[in-house]
Amino acid sequence: MKSNAGRGLYVAGTDTGVGKTVLAAMLTLALDACYWKPVQSGLEGETDTMAVRRMTGLPAERFKPEAYRLTAPMSPDQSAEREGVRIDCEHMELPGCERPLVVEGAGGVMVPMNRETLQIDLIRRWGLPVVLAARTGLGTLNHTLLTIEALGSRGIPVLGIVMIGEPHRENTATLAGWMRVPVLGTVPPLASLDAGSLMDACRTALPSFNQWGFEQR
Ligand SMILES: Nc1ncnc2c1ncn2[C@@H]1O[C@H](COP(=O)(O)OP(=O)(O)OP(=O)(O)O)[C@@H](O)[C@H]1O
Ligand SMILES: [Mg+2]
Incomplete structure (x- = not known):
């Protein structure tokens, strides 16, 4: 596995x-x-x-073009097959960027990219540490523990998980008790998703992430 630890992070989901x-x-x-x-x-x-550009208001040059743009709202492998395309995971590389790179995955980590490769294989090859987005509510325990186990068994570094939704004290405590990786915080439902609100929410809910990078607390 290549180490791209200092280059940015991979936002994966359950x-x-x-x-x-x-x-x-x-x-x-x-x-x-x-x-x-x-x-x-x-x-x-x-x-x-487009959504991240709208929410952040950052300039166009901060957004690297997608390697694959597929029409059908299906899993990457199925969407690609519909168009007669094969997602070439062996040659898909992280784009160059002077700044840290935030990569957003597709669906959950075990989603197939083609008939031989799962998304988690690509994450492993790129070597970026993962931040795992997980729901706060019912169903999250199984999804989150399975995902953490799959990442851990492949040696993929995980910075932590971020719970999203109505705060759920019991689920957060249960996950923290079963995992070796930290729960970094809970992002509650936000009334507004503009840049100012997102920055405020990040400062409050996820103080480990700031302009100096990620600081383990
Ligand atoms: N903290 C939040 N507050 C308010 N709305 C939210 C919050 N988080 C997510 N949402 C809304 O929930 C919906 C799903 O979220 P989002 O698009 O970020 O999910 P995703 O995991 O990126 O989905 P996909 O797998 O399609 O990429 C969106 O309409 C988004 O605006
Ligand atoms: Mg998304």
């Missing part, structure tokens, strides 16, 4: 729709970083890159 894009927008602002969504499946409406 599932689709857990809040990776919102978290990635917060971290892109906090780290004053560039953002990259390697594989976008689903092009109708706003893509994740």
